[in-house]
């Protein structure tokens with residue numbers, strides 16, 4: 001491992017300044033992703049700014065939303081009474097991720113900003129435009145089983161691996177950010193970006209911007225929800241495809257719906273056209289099949305991930321059936 005400096009400021013502004021003024025500095029929270037990447041030589045920050053002394057662990061009501069601090073642990077969020085009552089989809093998504101030990105270390109902010117699990121990003125002997133811009137994309141013509149079917153570019157076909165983020169995008173969450181130019185709010189759907197010509201940029205965050213919290217608005221999605229994750233092992237594995245589904249039902253009629261796919265694109269993939277199609281329809285398997293067909297419009301596979309063109313709609317149908325029956 002390379003040498004690096006380590007600081008642990010107790011003031012938010014000091015942490016922001018430390019990263020904003022040094023292009024080689026990174027925030028570190030639980031460290032479960034960043035330290036792995038440093039050990040493998042994928043990332044080599046020269047300074048780590050540990051944010052664990054900042055007061056960002058609270059989960060509290062804020063107007064019509066639950067505000068979850070960026071340092072609230074994944075396990076704390078999933079066990080929180082208010083989150084369980086108001087946002088069961090988020091609880092299911094968090095508990096589908098990683099292992100209990102990891103969720104005891106992983107933070108809300110760190111989870112959103114974890115980096116792709118594309119094997120070409122992790123293997124420093126291989127080309128990867130995300131790790132080293134301009135070197136090419138090893139996955140394009142390589143082994144691309146786990147890769148994107150939506151929103152990719154010829155520079156990068158990696159997917160975003162976070163389960164929690166799939167629920168947050170479906171639930172219309174907003175990310176609270178503090179940076180060198182002040183505070184701002186980012187709709188969750190705009191936090192992560194598509195690769196385009198600059199796959200090295202995962203998000204729309206500016207240098208030195210610190211995530212301080214996420215607001216999850218109250219909604220009617222407290223009962224008929226499902227986070228359905230398909231993976232190669234029953235636990236401790238990233239998704240091949242996942243689907244988040246939340247329904248507001250009036251008897252068997254769908255009043256409104258929130259839907260998203262995970263592990264199909266460079267960002268959590270919100271399915272607004274399919275949501276709109278569901279409104280006013282009966283909550284039947286036939287309706288869910290139609291919604292899945294809408295959700296898959298524009299999907300395109302590579303040599304080894306054609307199975308996702310079948311797996312993704314079936315995962316969404318299963319999530320919708322489970323949500324309706326909940």
Ligand SMILES: Cc1cc2nc3c(=O)[nH]c(=O)nc-3n(C[C@H](O)[C@H](O)[C@H](O)COP(=O)(O)OP(=O)(O)OC[C@H]3O[C@@H](n4cnc5c(N)ncnc54)[C@H](O)[C@@H]3O)c2cc1C
Pocket residue numbers: 026027028029030031032033034035036051070071096097098099102105106107108109110111112113114161162163164209210211212236237238239
């Ligand atoms: C074996 C294994 C299996 C896993 N399986 C899954 C899985 O199935 N599903 C899943 O979703 N995840 C999975 N994970 C990933 C895990 O959820 C993430 O590693 C974790 O959530 C990252 O959170 P952290 O606090 O440790 O982040 P860190 O490692 O501390 O940070 C990650 C990134 O976020 C930045 N950062 C952290 N906090 C902030 C902040 N507040 N503001 C700005 N930048 C910040 C850091 O600079 C860094 O770039 C797995 C991990 C491992 C090791």
